[in-house]
Amino acid sequence: MTAPAGIVLSGLTKTFHGRGKSVTALRDVSLICPPGSFTALIGPSGCGKSTVLRASLGLEPLDAGKVEIGGQAPERATAAGITGVAFQDAGLLPWRSVTRNIALPLEVLGRDVGPAAGRIRDLIALVGLTGYGDALPGELSGGMRQRVAIARALVSEPRVLFLDEPFGALDQILRRQMNIELQRIWAETGVTTLLVTHGIDEAVFLADRVAVMQAEPGRIVDVVDIDLPRPRETALFSAPHFHELCDRIAGVLHGA
């Protein structure tokens, strides 16, 4: 694995112009994710957290501000394949098998898929889908599709991983399972990760630091360090210190 790269967001500002009304989606959002760190971005619906992530990938033009991934502009970083991404909806192509869906980023990047066959097999195993390589997305459950999306995000051997509520549509039990798996994958690959979520427990469980956003205008109001030891396990969900941290973030979220 190549060395992880950091993410530097400085002064992101973005206004959406609707009919007769403008919404300041982001105002002066700055955040630094050091190489190899796990950062969670949390906030209420419509606070602009997904916009931060899309802008970091160069998918959303900004009015002002700058994104640097490993010292590069996002367009260059994504085209170089140092980023990986998974969205809330898996966004799989229904006519491609699991294996070929995972290979999609390689094709977009213009890389050879053949030599990657072994790695794709490993990734399928990593997300616990061994034996499903030839299955079509329509034959999988929602949770399995989401795991395919995670495997796809890792296929280009990214140095930076962007996750936009990847488990948002899953039920609580499956979600915790996926959280543990994600922690393991992060630990094994050491990839710098930025996770957008609206689940406080998920953010605290996974992240080194939690950045809390608020809406109208979308801005970061606090960054909370999570000093829980790793590896973190399921028992943590009922630990008192875990709840203390959750309560503290909830307090910031609700403006206390």
Added chain:
Amino acid sequence: MALDLSRWLPPVLLPPVLLLAAWEVLGRFDLVASGALPALSEILIRLWVDRADYPAHVTATLLASGAGFVIGNLLAVLAGLVFVMSPVAERLSRGVNIAIFALPPIAIAPILTLTLEGMTPRIVLAALGVYFVTMQATVTGLTQYDTRAADVVRAYGGGRGAVLRLVRLRGAVPAILSGFRVAAPNAVLGAILAEFGGGGRFGLGAYLLGSLGRGEPDRLWGIGLVATIIAGLSYAVFALISRRMLGASISLSLNPAAAPQVPMGAASPLLGLGAILMPFAVWWALLWAMQVPDMLGKTPWAVVDYLFLADTAPAARAKLLAALAETLPITLAGMAAGLAFAFALAVAGRLTPAFTRAFLPIALVTQTMPLVALTPLLVLLLGRGTAVTLWITISVTFFPAYVMIAQGIAQVPRAALELPRAYGATGWRELRLVTLPASLPWLFAAVKLTAPRALLGVMIAEWLATGRGLGNLLNQSRGYLDFGMIWTVAAVSVILSVALYLVAQGIERTVLRRMGMIRQN
């Protein structure tokens, strides 16, 4: 009786079987129009007697429609791609597209046979019949892609080309296939119409034309039956192919992209003007490119000259206006009657779903029956008066409208239907609160779809049966070799058809906007 039968037959087959039995009895005893409706067995026997005639005719029709199908679809898919990638090209071509959609094939059949040779007119008419359907399906398919999958491609630096190649093209395949399915019978109908309007020895249309004067209803019915079967089979083949090809790869939740919006601004009125002028430019360019002699091929300007400037212009105008005065009222009346009937029946069918299930297959079969083959049969049944025109217009508007509205009502979400029920509403109240408003957009879609067909039906009836109106003027001018009038009638009927379509669209937009249910098309 019916109760006994239902023990032997699946209920779906019951209505068609009863219908066929009634047909046999009516025909056997010459009960309808003194023998104009032969019994089914008599038609089949006649088919067997004529069996040596059919292969040559069927082959000619299949060749022409097949070639037209391939060419028309190739152009349509290419055009769809261009329109999706360039909104400006789409906007500019809108006039041409609507004209191709709305043009009554019968109106341009004489022009095609005058200016083109051999099989070409048939192929062109068949291609024109498939173009719009497939182009529209391609645009829809390419536009409604999963934006999240596209985001994934873009997140790895993929541009518009990569998104098109990896996500949109393959995603459009089901829509394009369904376009092929609907277009296939159109190709057959177009070829038969050109055969009918253009002479030539072989082809089902030519066979029909040759058999018209001989007073043999059983043969006419036989030709109609064969034409219907070919058209129906072409639909079935593509229905089967798309079911085979799609299989497991459909489903999944989709986050469809919105239809592409043409950037509004200073350029827009200019584009609109361009869209209006484009069909005329294409008309001019085709004449020029094919080196059609001035005597045969009339440019837009020559038509204006013929109607307004030449010495004979007042006489020509008088003839044209008299024909329009005959054609227009009956077109509108037949359309209104057909649509009202279809709407009432579809809404009633909502209350009695069993009836819809039984009726829909029959409605679909009649839809594949070529109009030119149907008209002589209706003449046999109804004579040559106004009634036959009215019936043809009703039948061409009723069935597509019924199918469309019934399918629209079937798409109303269950939850929306059950909500009034959950509060104890009766069937009628639920109908008024949910079904009627929900089916309105489909009624308008049906109006847009059927307006050009109504004009086509009236013109065919006038040409073949009643000897009045635009259809007759076209047929007469063909006999007199009055090329100015042939081009004029063709141009006027296309413009009229487009006007009917645009009026329907205008009313649709106004009403739906007021109801807050504007639909993407």
